[in-house]
Each structure stands twice: as structure tokens, then as C-alpha cells.
Amino acid sequence: MTVLLEVVVSVLLVFGSMVMLIGSIGLAKLPDYFTRLHAPTKASTLGVACILVASMIFFSVQLGHVSLKEVLISMFLLITAPVAAHMLGKAGLHYKVKMTDTTQNQHLAKKAYLQQHPEDK
Amino acid sequence: MLSVAILIACGLMSCALALNAWRLIIGPTTPDRIIAVDTMYINSIALIILLGLHQGSAIYYESALLIALLGFVSTSAFCKYLLRGDIIE
Amino acid sequence: MDKVRKFVWFPTPYHSILLWLVWQILHDFSRGHMVLGAVFAIVIPWIVAPLSEEAAVAKKPIKALTYTFRLLIDIAVSNYDVAKRVLQSNRHLKPAFIVVPLDIKEPVPLTIFTSSVSLTPGTVSVELSEDRKWLYVHVLHLEDEQALIKLIKDRYEAPLKEIFGC
Numbered sequence: 001m002t003v004l005l006e007v008v009v010s011v012l013l014v015f016g017s018m019v020m021l022i023g024s025i026g027l028a029k030l031p032d033y034f035t036r037l038h039a040p041t042k043a044s045t046l047g048v049a050c051i052l053v054a055s056m057i058f059f060s061v062q063l064g065h066v067s068l069k070e071v072l073i074s075m076f077l078l079i080t081a082p083v084a085a086h087m088l089g090k091a092g093l094h095y096k097v098k099m100t101d102t103t104q105n106q107h108l109a110k111k112a113y114l115q116q117h118p119e120d121k
Numbered sequence: 122m123l124s125v126a127i128l129i130a131c132g133l134m135s136c137a138l139a140l141n142a143w144r145l146i147i148g149p150t151t152p153d154r155i156i157a158v159d160t161m162y163i164n165s166i167a168l169i170i171l172l173g174l175h176q177g178s179a180i181y182y183e184s185a186l187l188i189a190l191l192g193f194v195s196t197s198a199f200c201k202y203l204l205r206g207d208i209i210e
Numbered sequence: 211m212d213k214v215r216k217f218v219w220f221p222t223p224y225h226s227i228l229l230w231l232v233w234q235i236l237h238d239f240s241r242g243h244m245v246l247g248a249v250f251a252i253v254i255p256w257i258v259a260p261l262s263e264e265a266a267v268a269k270k271p272i273k274a275l276t277y278t279f280r281l282l283i284d285i286a287v288s289n290y291d292v293a294k295r296v297l298q299s300n301r302h303l304k305p306a307f308i309v310v311p312l313d314i315k316e317p318v319p320l321t322i323f324t325s326s327v328s329l330t331p332g333t334v335s336v337e338l339s340e341d342r343k344w345l346y347v348h349v350l351h352l353e354d355e356q357a358l359i360k361l362i363k364d365r366y367e368a369p370l371k372e373i374f375g376c
Binding site for chain 3: 019032039043069081090
């Protein structure tokens, strides 16, 4: 393994895990349910993608042929993460979780839960 | 250099998992706990890939793929349970 | 009554190609698996295609590719944005719900649109109104509501409408 590739793999690994750590910090510290939904769904897709690309480069060099298997995991996570986030949001609305007082347009949450038009009474 | 980077990344991921566990314990509501579990499985995928890099073997890839598949299914099953009070209607 | 479908050799050609490709990636492009993957790519759609409705197909593949690349860049940018907000104090956050009027009706473009919204700058799609005319979105930090709605519509909905021709 050349020095350049080693540096690239190391940087990708550390960067990816930093991104995932930031996502988890967001999960731990943000004030309410809906804001907590943002940090992990976004941060973890990019973080895992970086670590998987690093692993892909490492094993492609080690095994001597291109191994694309890791791309499958990152594609799968990229497709499923927003779906999971949508379902979690729906569950939160159904559960009527508390929102922080600074949230704007709080009346929309109730209409969203009833799947109504925003103008309906 | 690579081994040092893997160790640093493992340390960061462990901190991330500890924070997720913290959120899983304190809640305060059930959906919060589901987000914590959802984040936890993605973090453990990364940790397993790091273990594979550390040992230099490519066989851990399959377990990462399995965790990715089952994690998504379990998250949607949890959400469905909260939404309907029932998984299979 | 379900209407009887005529037998087609390749009911879903794009899915067959995708299936074959995924099988090859899983088995490192060995020769035996090329044949086995081809058999699966032909037989599985016969079984699965009658189970699902006919889905919309991208009419402009090149536009779809540029859309994907732009989405990937936006994901990276949005991560930087969210990371900055997460590491700042909670007091500066201005979370909000907004409602986006939709022009797309078909399920596949709608799914891609809501997924794009969820993956990009500080927005998560939360719920759809019953008649699929409004999308409820939660925003992590809202400065200007109308500008954000316009940005979402111009940046993601307009190209999708063009790609799927609806």
C-alpha cells in the first residue's frame, strides 16, 4: 500500500467517524424530538459512506481487484435513511411529542397529524 | 499510520455509541428511544467495518450488510407499532 | 376481479439489469455467477412483476444523472450546515414547521422528492396530506419561509417534473 493511499484511507476514516460523532452529539443535546430527528439521519449517511469508501479502497488494494461491495451498503443506507426519518416523523406526530416553545407554526403539527390541508379548520 | 487512524476512529465511534446509549436511557418518550436505536445500528455498522479494517479481513462485510437490512426493517416495524398499535394488521 | 396479465419475457427490464449488477458486485464478477445472475435476473421479475403496480420510468436519464450528482453535493453541504448548528448553542435554533404545495402526484417521483427533501439542508419531510397536495416539512433553522419553499420547489421539484414528464 502506497503512502498516499494510506493517508487518504486514514483521513476518510477519521473524517467519517467525526461526522458520525457530531450526529450522535446532536442526538444527545438538541432540545426536542423533531430537531433530534435531523442530526442522525443526515450525519450518519455521510459518515458511514466515508468509512465504507475507506474500507473499499483498502480492500481493493489488498485483494488486488476492485471490490465494490461497500457501495451496496452505502446505497442502501442512502435510500432507507429518509424513509426511516419519514416514518419516525409520523410516529412523533402521532405520539404528540412536546416541541420547544421557539418552534414556529406549531398549529401545522396538528393538521399534519390529521393529514388535512393547511387551510382547513 | 493507518493503525493509529483506525484506533482514533474506533475511539470516536465508541463515544458516539455511548451518547446514543445515553439518549436511549433518558428517553424521554418512546419515539426518542427509537431514534437512538436507529442511530445505534448505523454506528455499529461503521464499528464493524472498522473491526474488519483492523484485522485486515473482508468477511465482516456480510455482517455489516445484514445489520443494515435488519436495522431498517426493525425501525419501520417499531414506527408501525407506534402508529397503529399493531405490526401486522 | 384481477385482470389476467399476458406473459411477458422481460416485464421490468431496468430492474433485471439492476438485479444482475448487484449479484455481480456481491460475487466479484466471477464467470459462473454471471450466468447464475442472468438466470435470476430473468426469472425473479416473472414472479415479482404481477405483484406490483406499473411504476413511472425516468424519461430523461441524463437529467436524472445530473440530478443525482447535485443531490450528492447538497448532502455534503447540508451535513456541514447541520454540523455547525449542532455544535452551536441550542438558544440560536429557530425550528419550524412549513408546508410545501406539491405539483407531483405519481408515487415514484413523489417518493424521490420527499427523500431528497429529507436528505438535504436541515429539512425532514414529516407527513403528506391525504390528497397528496401538501407536504409537511420540519426545518431545523428557519430564516425566511417563502424563500425556503421556493428553493425546495425550484431545486428539487422542477427537475423531477422534467425527468418524469408529469
